[in-house]
Amino acid sequence: MTGADTAQQNALRPVDEHRRRVAGLIPAPRVVEMAVDQALGRVLADDVIAPQSLPGFDNSAMDGYAVRAAETIGATTESPVALPVTADIPAGRTDELTLEPGAAHRIMTGAPMPAGADAVIPVERTDGGTTRVAIGAQVSVGASVRRAGSDIEAGEVALRAGATVTAPVIGLLCALGLAHVRVYAPISVVVLSTGSELVTPGTPLRHGQIHESNGPMLVAALTEAGADATAIHFVPDDVAAFRARLDEIIATTRVDLILTSGGVSAGAYEVVKDALTGPDVEFVKVAMQPGMPQGSGHYRAANGTRVPIVTLPGNPVSAQVSFEVFLRDPVRASMGLATGRPRITAELTTGLSSPKGKRQFRRGIVVADEQGTRVEPIGPPSSHHIRFMASANALIDVAADVETLAAGTPVEVMLISE
Ligand SMILES: Nc1nc2c(c(=O)[nH]1)N[C@H]1C(S)=C(S)[C@@H](COP(=O)(O)OP(=O)(O)OC[C@H]3O[C@@H](n4cnc5c(N)ncnc54)[C@H](O)[C@@H]3O)O[C@H]1N2
Ligand code: MOO
Numbered sequence: 292m293t294g295a296d297t298a299q300q301n302a303l304r305p306v307d308e309h310r311r312r313v314a315g316l317i318p319a320p321r322v323v324e325m326a327v328d329q330a331l332g333r334v335l336a337d338d339v340i341a342p343q344s345l346p347g348f349d350n351s352a353m354d355g356y357a358v359r360a361a362e363t364i365g366a367t368t369e370s371p372v373a374l375p376v377t378a379d380i381p382a383g384r385t386d387e388l389t390l391e392p393g394a395a396h397r398i399m400t401g402a403p404m405p406a407g408a409d410a411v412i413p414v415e416r417t418d419g420g421t422t423r424v425a426i427g428a429q430v431s432v433g434a435s436v437r438r439a440g441s442d443i444e445a446g447e448v449a450l451r452a453g454a455t456v457t458a459p460v461i462g463l464l465c466a467l468g469l470a471h472v473r474v475y476a477p478i479s480v481v482v483l484s485t486g487s488e489l490v491t492p493g494t495p496l497r498h499g500q501i502h503e504s505n506g507p508m509l510v511a512a513l514t515e516a517g518a519d520a521t522a523i524h525f526v527p528d529d530v531a532a533f534r535a536r537l538d539e540i541i542a543t544t545r546v547d548l549i550l551t552s553g554g555v556s557a558g559a560y561e562v563v564k565d566a567l568t569g570p571d572v573e574f575v576k577v578a579m580q581p582g583m584p585q586g587s588g589h590y591r592a593a594n595g596t597r598v599p600i601v602t603l604p605g606n607p608v609s610a611q612v613s614f615e616v617f618l619r620d621p622v623r624a625s626m627g628l629a630t631g632r633p634r635i636t637a638e639l640t641t642g643l644s645s646p647k648g649k650r651q652f653r654r655g656i657v658v659a660d661e662q663g664t665r666v667e668p669i670g671p672p673s674s675h676h677i678r679f680m681a682s683a684n685a686l687i688d689v690a691a692d693v694e695t696l697a698a699g700t701p702v703e704v705m706l707i708s709e
Pocket of ligand 2: 579580581582583584604606609673674
């Protein structure tokens with residue numbers, strides 16, 4: 292190794308150190324009260340105590356007749372018990388009824404049981420009469436009755452803090468009569484792409500132009516991670532325009548994090564770097580491939596607000612891998628969501644090489660079958676191969692001190708499609 296090589300290696304920051312630096316910038320969880328029907332995917336900040344029992348009242352589990360069970364003893368199809376039907380109780384009837392001895396009330400599923408009744412005989416076991424009913428089977432006490440509180444009693448813990456709001460959780464909260472719930476707020480992320488070569492997808496290209504892909508990709512990655520992300524139309528390679536756009540956004544909306552891609556390496560027109568260089572943002576090279584040039588710190592807006600900012604490299608694979616390695620976990624942690632992509636060991640199907648001194652995250656496809664768990668590296672290592680990133684289900688994590696790996700070697704992989 293030459294002296295220059297050594298100097299460059301020394302300048303590279305280890306991946307884990309940069310992970311800690313980025314994690315330290317992401318805001319702590321913030322609790323908000325949210326409408327239950329908006330809370331899908333959020334995490335409960337507090338235990339939820341049932342404000343009412345479920346069911347709230349004894350009710351029928353079947354369409355049929357509310358009876359006193361003792362009055363049906365001995366009833367059979369051949370020798371039914373006949374009772375007058377003295378009331379009709381559809382679901383939603385709100386007056387309180389009493390079943391007098393020697394009578395039946397026609398009752399529907401979910402309708403409140405009349406006082407005095409202790410069982411329901413399903414309509415199929417009767418002649419379905421509306422003024423008088425012939426009951427063709429005996430029922431035992433409690434048959435087809437859903438007792439008040441049999442699902443949950445008022446005062447019980449219905450849901451624990453830390454639970455993720457799923458569709459059934461929304462169902463339970465609504466059933467308990469709750470319209471709002473305390474959850475961790477989604478963090479609000481503004482995603483900016485820079486580069487004069489970028490053109491909106493759907494628009495024809497001129498020579499030298501490309502379609503902007505990082506912005507929508509990072510918004511999607513953030514959304515999948517649970518954040519509230521918005522892509523801001525990319526700005527040209529112009530420092531003043533870049534700052535003006537950010538200042539305008541910060542003055543008008545809540546921004547918890549700014550995420551940029553592009554413009555951070557060594558070129559002559561690195562707008563992000565040029566606009567942010569100063570004591571609040573540091574630009575470093577991380578010992579990683581892809582994703583070497585990285586920036587992080589705070590953006591000081593014109594109105595004095597300091598907003599965390601993370602600047603990812605522009606190559607699409609670098610941007611996406613950097614998101615996985617540095618941002619996904621802290622972003623999820625800031626909303627109380629579970630962190631850590633699953634990591635497994637898999638056998639390499641083909642050998643690969645990795646740059647000395649850099650931790651490499653190679654795209655791969657993990658296959659698990661009776662022959663074991665294997666990972667096939669797909670595509671070359673360079674960071675413009677978005678095609679292979681799009682079909683990978685794993686990142687092969689090659690340690691910085693490893694330069695070659697033979698086929699058959701067990702490697703650690705991070706599963707990126709859940
Ligand atoms: N002399 C050096 N050149 C480069 C270095 C270096 O250390 N010294 N680092 C290389 C590495 S590694 C990376 S990664 C890239 C990072 O470059 P930037 O972050 O400055 O990004 P740009 O130059 O703006 O773009 C790089 C590449 O990605 C394309 N790009 C950018 N934004 C988007 C977008 N929103 N959608 C799709 N594609 C995008 C852009 O057109 C470029 O092809 O620098 C190397 N160079
Ligand atoms: O380090 Mo860059 O992110 O590979 O192409």
